[in-house]
Amino acid sequence: MKHILFSLAVFSVCFGGSLAAAVKEGVKSKSPQARTAADLAEAIRPSLVKITQIGREGTDGIGSGFIVSEDGLIATNLHVIGEARRLQIEMHDGKTHAVTVVQASDSHHDLALLKIDAKGLKPLPLGDSGKVRQGEPIVAMGAPEGLGFSIVQGVLSATREVDGQEMLQVAVPIEKGNSGGPLLDMQGNVLGLLTLKSLKTDNLGFAMPVNELKMLIEKPNPVPMSRWLTIGALNPRQWQTYLGAQWTQHAGVIRSESVGSGFGGRALCLSTQKVPDGSFEVSVTVRLDDESGAAGLTFCSDAADRHYGFYASGGKLRLTRFDGPDVYSWTILADVPSDAYKAGEWNTLRVRVEPERMVCFVNGRQVIESSDTGLRGGAAGLCKFRTTVAQFRNFRVGTDLAEKPLQPELASQLRSKVEEYIAEATSADKTLEGLLENPSAARRVLVEQRRRLEEEAVKLRDLERELHRRAMTKEILAELAKPEPEINLLRCALLLARHDNPEIDIATYLNSFKAMVLDLKDDPEISKGTIPAVKRLNRYLFEENGFHGSRGDYGSRSNSYLNEVIDDREGLPITLSLLYVELASALGVQGVFGVPLPGKFMVGYRDGPEGELQLVDVFEHGKLVTVEQAALDLTEDGHFPEGSLSPTTKQAILLRMLRNLMSSVFDDSRSLRESLPYLNLVLAIDPQSAAERLTRAQMRQRLGEKAGAREDVTWLIDNFPADGPPELMQQLDRWLQSLRE
Incomplete structure (x- = not known):
């Protein structure tokens, strides 16, 4: 307790007392002695808030939260507040406040603390989620479907691990807008924050234990709202958006959601890259969460209503010329199906624009050629239609973006190596005629062949993964070789x-x-x-x-x-x-x-x-x-x-970073194989590391890779220090001998 009070004193000085007040409310406040859900609803209502995400075109999302300090600290889920969005807090009396600071955020636990400029608020006391009991009656409050300050009563079903995190399982329905609302015991203490809706039934959900929130209160990472609005936002030096929708970027992937303000929910995101004069190409890899929508490339754009679009729509590939703001000024130049397009997966779209024609490709295969010359010049970028959520990556502009074919001789050499790799552990295939000679055994033989192919596919995936890792190793070593x-x-x-x-x-x-x-x-x-x-x-x-x-x-x-x-x-x-x-x-x-x-x-x-x-x-x-x-x-x-x-x-x-990654892998047969690439990389960077060499020899032996283990043990013997313990040298000799048997 002394440690907690000391921490509170420090945070009080640094953050104006709001955090200290929040934790004190959880530790010292006397809980309401309510006995019914009706009593709780009346007592708790002044401490609840509705949280609205404000986008370019209005409301982007609604969630719930609750007050944890009298001077304006509010708890909710991180997914409720999103990124690059303004946030509005609505109190029980209808008053609204703008969020000034995202006081803390935790992506792992999906928690956030918001700060508003307000005093004299009524915080909720924080209970102890570590002492909850199965079957305990609870109430949940929130804003389901935007209906603020609603209440539902149920019981605590269990504490259960979900994706490695202990959660409170509750027998209450959690609807859109409930997220971030408090889960309370019948005395009004907060036990958790409503987070997840069950995928199996509407009347089952999960809440994040409130003890995780206490840690967030004690260790904030405040971000002023002006800075928060830049998290996930597109770099204006690289992109300019038109016709609304919500465009964000994370991990190199641009994401577009909500409906654009153009006809048909159209929205554009144009690159600031200069399009080459004359012939040029644009390319992007795109994935749609709903194939009934549409998303892809736009080009020859005037940054308004005139442009071309090549995009996936309803599982087909479509090329359209847009000459105005509505469907009456649009011309569909082509709308074709293609088995090269994989619905629901990442697909690469590419367009080549020449003075007299346009050629469109999906995943390297030509699907459309058009002689339309109505538009040329202008900007290029991304487009999205209707309500689908679209993701884009690897947008490029250039004179020739086609993947160059391998030289025939090199391609033949590489294929031979791959085929030798596959054939090493497989027997000769049965021919179709052989199967038909005995129809009763045909299915069995086909099943066996399919299983062999699946095993080969696994081997190819492993080979592809190892090729990538060695390529990265090569690049890292080249960088480290510099002064x-x-x-x-x-x-x-x-x-x-x-x-x-x-x-x-x-x-x-x-x-x-x-x-x-x-x-x-x-x-x-x-x-x-x-x-x-x-x-x-x-x-x-x-x-x-x-x-x-x-x-x-x-x-x-x-x-x-x-x-x-x-x-x-x-x-x-x-x-x-x-x-x-x-x-x-x-x-x-x-x-x-x-x-x-x-x-x-x-x-x-x-x-x-x-x-x-x-x-x-x-x-x-x-x-x-x-x-x-x-x-x-x-x-x-x-x-x-x-x-x-x-x-x-x-x-x-x-x-040191590599060794941290190795330490995150546990000692079991699966993680042994997962940690081996890190050991390989460490020894590529530092070949003289005897400790990692010894560890890799032990791992290789446990994984049945005797040749690799022999290689490492031989190195240890060849590099054994002259003043090293003789008994250790004898152990290495015996080990090497056992690996040769």
């Missing part, structure tokens, strides 16, 4: 993330980082010296943009993927430090570097070559600490080992 000052550590870290996820668009995140640099490039504090620059960087990252240390999911791999750290503004000490140091370097701030302290990576800085070393704890909101304070927190004797305070190399940072 230390020239190594692009940011790109290395993104390549490390792409090593696991081939879909990551590295250029998108490099551009996001450039935008951060541009935000601060002309800031006067950056040029005043190291100390003013460090203070400015702290405010920019941790106060204005909400970057913070992971609270409840520290071991998640997402915290080690720099793209997700940039998207979610949440990470580990090392990933946040990497972003901090690279930002300082790009801005020309001298004397800022990574410090590999045992147990926690930090940022170090000196005001001049002889200045005293100071530390920035990026995991704790950029807290400035002395070396002595850090040593007391991180070591048993209050002293760091020699070398801990020296600036680390970029290669060492990448290796």
Whole structure:
């Protein structure tokens, strides 16, 4: 309790007392002694709010929330507030307030805290979700389908794990608009926040335990609303939107939802890239959540009502010339089916525009050719129609975007290698005539053949995945081979993330980082010296943009993927430090570097070559600490080992990130195979690492890869230190012998 009260005192100073008040309400407030749902509804109503997302064309979504501090702190779900949207809070008496700060957000637990400028509000007391009992009567309150301040009564069915997170299962219906509303016991204490509707039945739902909210209250990551509106927003230097709809960007994917203001729900998003003169091509990969809608490419656009569109619509491919705002001025030039188009999946659309014709392709296959020349020049970009949610990635403009065919000789060599790989573990195929000679066995033989093909497909997927990983390894090694000052550590870290996820668009995140640099490039504090620059960087990252240390999911791999750290503004000490140091370097701030302290990576800085070393704890909101304070927190004797305070190399940072990824994988047969690629990458970067070499030998043996295990054990023997223990050398010899048997 002393620790909690101390934390409250600190946060009271830093955040005007709102957080301290919120937690105190949960700890000390006397709950209403209500006994019926009617009594609760009357008592709780003044503490409930309705949350409205305000988009370009009006309301984009509605959810619920409740007051947790008398000076304007409101709890809800993160998915209720979305990204890049203004938020309006409606109180029980009809008064409305604009949200001024997103005080905290947690994507893992789907929680958010909002701040409004208000005083004298009535907060709800926070209960203890760790003490709930199955069968306990509960009530839930929210705004189902926008009907604010509604109540429903039920029971707590169970506590149940959902996607690795403990949730409260409740026997009450959760409808659209209920999300973020409080789940209460019959004394009026909040037990959780309504979050998920059951996929199996309407009268079953889930709530996030309120104890997770308490952690969020104690450790905020405030983002002013002006900054929140830029999260997920398209970069105006790259895109301009027309005719409404909601356009956002996340993980390199542009997403369009809600209906555009043009006829048929039409909306446009035009690229600022210059379209080449004469012949040109545009391409994008698109996926629709509902094939009854339409989405794809627009080109030759005047940024208004005149343009072409090549898009998927109703499962077909359509080419249309738009000469005005309504259907009477539209000309459908072609509307064709194609088995090359895969409904519900990612499909690549490409158009070649020449002075006398247009040629349209889907997934590399030509589907339309048109001699229409009504429009030329103009801009190119994306289009969407009706209510479908569309996702776009890899938009490109150029003179020739067609995938170039492989040279015949090279293609033949590669196919031979693949066929040899498949044939290694398969027997000769049965011919169709052979199957028909015995019709009663035909189905059985076909099933056996299908299973073999599926096994081959698995092998090909494994080979494709390994090819990608080795390609990423090659790129990382090429970057690390440069002189230390020239190594692009940011790109290395993104390549490390792409090593696991081939879909990551590295250029998108490099551009996001450039935008951060541009935000601060002309800031006067950056040029005043190291100390003013460090203070400015702290405010920019941790106060204005909400970057913070992971609270409840520290071991998640997402915290080690720099793209997700940039998207979610949440990470580990090392990933946040990497972003901090690279930002300082790009801005020309001298004397800022990574410090590999045992147990926690930090940022170090000196005001001049002889200045005293100071530390920035990026995991704790950029807290400035002395070396002595850090040593007391991180070591048993209050002293760091020699070398801990020296600036680390970029290669060492990448290796530490890799080892964090390995530690996130548990020791079972499946995770053994998942962790092996990380070991391979570590040893590619640092071939002399005996510890990882020994670990890989053990893993390879357990996975039945004797040849690989022999290779590693042989290396350990060949590189055994001259003064090493003889008994260990004997163990290695015996191990190698067993691998040869």
